[in-house]
Amino acid sequence: xxxxxxxxxxxxxxxxxxxxxxxxxxxxxxxxxxxxxxxxxxxxxxxxxxxxxxxxxxxxxxxxxxxxxxxxxxxxxxxxxxxxxxxxxxxxxxxxxx
Amino acid sequence: xxxxxxxxxxxxxxxxxxxxxxxxxxxxxxxxxxxxxxxxxxxxxxxxxxxxxxxxxxxxxxxxxxxxxxxxxxxxxxxxxxxxxxxxxxxxxxxxxxxxxxxxxxxxxxxxxxxxxxxx
Amino acid sequence: xxxxxxxxxxxxxxxxxxxxxxxxxxxxxxxxxxxxxxxxxxxxxxxxxxxxxxxxxxxxxxxxxx
Amino acid sequence: xxxxxxxxxxxxxxxxxxxxxxxxxxxxxxxxxxxxxxxxxxxxxxxxxxxxxxxxxxxxxxxxxxxxxxxxxxx
Numbered sequence: 005x006x007x008x009x010x011x012x013x014x015x016x017x018x019x020x021x022x023x024x025x026x027x028x029x030x031x032x033x034x035x036x037x038x039x040x041x042x043x044x045x046x047x048x049x050x051x052x053x054x055x056x057x058x059x060x061x062x063x064x065x066x067x068x069x070x071x072x073x074x075x076x077x078x079x080x081x082x083x084x085x086x087x088x089x090x091x092x093x094x095x096x097x098x099x100x101x102x
Numbered sequence: 103x104x105x106x107x108x109x110x111x112x113x114x115x116x117x118x119x120x121x122x123x124x125x126x127x128x129x130x131x132x133x134x135x136x137x138x139x140x141x142x143x144x145x146x147x148x149x150x151x152x153x154x155x156x157x158x159x160x161x162x163x164x165x166x167x168x169x170x171x172x173x174x175x176x177x178x179x180x181x182x183x184x185x186x187x188x189x190x191x192x193x194x195x196x197x198x199x200x201x202x203x204x205x206x207x208x209x210x211x212x213x214x215x216x217x218x219x220x221x222x
Numbered sequence: 223x224x225x226x227x228x229x230x231x232x233x234x235x236x237x238x239x240x241x242x243x244x245x246x247x248x249x250x251x252x253x254x255x256x257x258x259x260x261x262x263x264x265x266x267x268x269x270x271x272x273x274x275x276x277x278x279x280x281x282x283x284x285x286x287x288x
Numbered sequence: 289x290x291x292x293x294x295x296x297x298x299x300x301x302x303x304x305x306x307x308x309x310x311x312x313x314x315x316x317x318x319x320x321x322x323x324x325x326x327x328x329x330x331x332x333x334x335x336x337x338x339x340x341x342x343x344x345x346x347x348x349x350x351x352x353x354x355x356x357x358x359x360x361x362x363x
Contacts, residue, residue: 039140142301
């Protein structure tokens with residue numbers, strides 16, 4: 005993103021975090037979607053592909069959670085801290101000019 | 103089907119009908135187990151918990167595969183012939199509604215007082 | 223539609239393909255926006271993985287409509 | 289182990305799973321007495337065994353949830 009624009013909108017600190025959070029949400033949804041799809045499948049060929057992609061989705065989810073926990077963007081062990089973090093982010097998002 | 107649940111005519115094909123609906127119940131339970139595991143796995147962060155739930159998810163998927171294969175073999179599930187599947191769905195729904203309309207139980211089903219209650 | 227796969231599974235695979243496409247597009251565009259190299263790397267890996275996964279899903283879908 | 293206790297959200301999910309597995313165990317055990325088909329019964333027995341193992345593993349994980357009841361409540 006354009007640096008001047010980032011500073012102007014206050015997005016510079018937020019972008020990485022928002023993108024990581026978005027990725028985490030997608031990774032969670034991915035696991036749920038693949039599992040649900042697998043229970044509707046009967047053909048062996050489709051099942052093999054989906055089973056493999058589900059395993060990959062689980063690995064990706066592990067990767068992004070580990071990354072976010074390491075960077076302090078995701079604190080699942082400390083719910084109150086996590087909520088405070090989320091509230092602060094929500095405030096920043098609300099204050100963005102639309 | 104008539105209203106008399108003791109009439110032996112109603113026992114014709116009964117084992118197969120009972121089995122198919124019990125198998126369907128089993129399959130639906132496994133499906134919902136897979137979904138529960140997936141939701142839990144999405145929230146798992148501790149490595150041991152992740153491994154535990156991942157393992158449970160794999161087991162549930164394997165059991166789902168086996169049950170679906172069994173049901174397809176027995177002709178209780180037709181994922182490739184939707185016409186047959188829909189006809190079967192309707193048939194079992196109608197039969198179940200007929201069973202539900204029968205009077206199967208006495209009016210008063212509280213068996214309290216019939217249990218041995220030692221030390222009282 | 224031929225009889226290679228059931229209708230239910232074809233629908234599910236299509237749903238997954240749509241979801242994956244959105245995810246991959248996001249991972250690709252977001253790569254340009256992030257500043258942290260580690261996060262950039264994860265996104266890059268995901269874009270490559272999704273690329274392959276979408277090809278696999280497309281393969282299945284092509285069989286389904288053939 | 290770096291963190292002795294589990295995260296709140298995953299603990300909630302464990303609670304959901306344990307309850308689900310408990311109900312499943314009771315159901316699969318009871319249903320076995322109702323089915324005629326022996327293959328279906330065998331599958332249900334397999335489910336019972338797997339579920340008992342899963343419950344044992346979940347109980348072990350429960351040792352580490354952040355909000356444990358007192359010993360007296362668990363007994």
